[in-house]
Amino acid sequence: MIEGIGIEHFLVVSTLMFFTGICGFIIRRNLITMLMSIELILNSVNINFLVFNRYLYPDQMQGHFFSLFIVGIAAAEASVAIALIINIYRSLQNIDVENVNEMKY
Amino acid sequence: MSLSVFMFYLLSGIILTFSVMSVTTRRILRAAVYLLFVLVATSGLYFLLKYEFMAAVQLTLYAGGIVVLIIFSILLTHHISHRFTRPALMNLLMGIGTAVVGSGLVLATLLTHSFKANNAAELPVDMSAIGNQLLSTGKNGYVLPFELISILLLAAMIAAIIVAKKDKNKNSEI
Numbered sequence: 001m002i003e004g005i006g007i008e009h010f011l012v013v014s015t016l017m018f019f020t021g022i023c024g025f026i027i028r029r030n031l032i033t034m035l036m037s038i039e040l041i042l043n044s045v046n047i048n049f050l051v052f053n054r055y056l057y058p059d060q061m062q063g064h065f066f067s068l069f070i071v072g073i074a075a076a077e078a079s080v081a082i083a084l085i086i087n088i089y090r091s092l093q094n095i096d097v098e099n100v101n102e103m104k105y
Numbered sequence: 106m107s108l109s110v111f112m113f114y115l116l117s118g119i120i121l122t123f124s125v126m127s128v129t130t131r132r133i134l135r136a137a138v139y140l141l142f143v144l145v146a147t148s149g150l151y152f153l154l155k156y157e158f159m160a161a162v163q164l165t166l167y168a169g170g171i172v173v174l175i176i177f178s179i180l181l182t183h184h185i186s187h188r189f190t191r192p193a194l195m196n197l198l199m200g201i202g203t204a205v206v207g208s209g210l211v212l213a214t215l216l217t218h219s220f221k222a223n224n225a226a227e228l229p230v231d232m233s234a235i236g237n238q239l240l241s242t243g244k245n246g247y248v249l250p251f252e253l254i255s256i257l258l259l260a261a262m263i264a265a266i267i268v269a270k271k272d273k274n275k276n277s278e279i
Contacts, residue, residue, distance in 0.1 A: 002153060004110045007220050010150075012212060013117040017124050017143075019208040024128030026200035027192045032179055033133060036140050039171065040124055043147050046163075054154045059225040061238060064159060065247050071166055072254050076261035078171045082178045083269040089182045 010051040017044040031085045031095045035078065042074045113153055119146040131189045133179050141172045156230055 021040035028034050046067040053063025089095050120143055127139035144167045151160035192200075228234070239247050 002109050002113065004107060005113050007222065008215060009113065009117070011215050013120060015208055015211045015215065016121055019204040019211075020121075020124045020128055022207065023200040023204035026203060027128065027196055029192065029196075030133065030189065032175060032182070033128070033136055036136060036175065037128060039140065039167070040127070040143065043144065043167070047147060047150060050151060050154055050156055050159060054156070054227075055222050056220065057225075058223060058227040060245070061228060061230060061234070062245070064156060064230060064235070065239070065250075067159060068162065069250060069254055071162055072258065075166055075170060076258055078174060079265045080261050080268070082174055083265040085178060086181060086269050095182055 007051060007055040010047065010055075014044040014047040014051070017047070029096050029098065031081075031088070031097060031100075034097070035081050035085070039074065039078070042070060046070055109153060112149070116146045116149045116153070119143075120150075131191075133183055133187065133189070134176070134185060137172060137176050137179060140175070141168055144168045144172065155227075158230065158232060158235055 018041055021037045021044065024037035024040065025034055028037065049063040049067040049070070053061065057063070085095055088100060092099050123139040123142040123146070127136050127143060130136050130139065144163065148160040148163035148168070151157075151163060238245060239251055242248050
């Protein structure tokens with residue numbers, strides 16, 4: 001743990017980052033920016049896992065492994081999502097969510 | 106004020122500022138660059154917490170991989186000079202309302218709950234400890250999720266190729 005910084009400081013930062021991501025996910029109408037908001041959300045959760053591990057259970061490594069697996073899953077999710085987005089762009093010529101209202105192509 | 110405290114406030118200031126700018130800017134390429142700043146500052150926080158391996162993974166995979174992927178897909182699907190129209194007022198109010206109410210609830214819960222910091226000796230998180238635990242089958246071993254995530258990554262790779270490849274022969278069923 002870091003001298004002079006409580007666990008609450010980290011948790012406040014990650015909470016604000018999480019809800020910024022939620023806000024962006026609701027406001028944005030573009031698929032790529034929505035994907036970026038999801039990345040923000042995943043990152044804030046990662047910070048939480050590592051901070052809880054370091055401050056509350058410093059003799060174990062569970063939080064570290066959880067965030068390692070979250071990073072791997074986020075990479076897989078981003079690659080598949082971008083493949084889908086490029087395919088949608090190819091058939092609709094733009095990637096706003098309003099235009100993606102049928103699952104047929 | 107010690108240096109690590111100063112670094113913590115600097116990094117969290119960067120994180121909060123650029124994450125807000127990343128969801129509010131009207132130019133999509135700038136949003137991607139602000140996201141890159143957020144991810145790099147997050148890896149700085151991991152360095153502060155002495156998780157060096159996790160910070161390196163964050164830098165290479167997020168800042169090096171995912172942001173480059175996002176920028177490539179932006180360049181494939183947008184003109185550089187493209188600007189978003191302003192979001193509808195209803196959407197804006199809903200989004201900001203959700204964020205304010207949710208963060209208020211979570212912060213109220215966080216700040217009233219007292220966390221008991223554990224003063225046990227810190228386990229050194231070096232490469233050999235990570236590798237041993239990741240591949241052990243005993244107590245606290247992670248070999249099963251490790252194998253599962255390798256299958257998941259393979260499936261994601263194949264899926265990305267199949268979804269995004271051009272259909273050469275329109276008549277053949279995929």
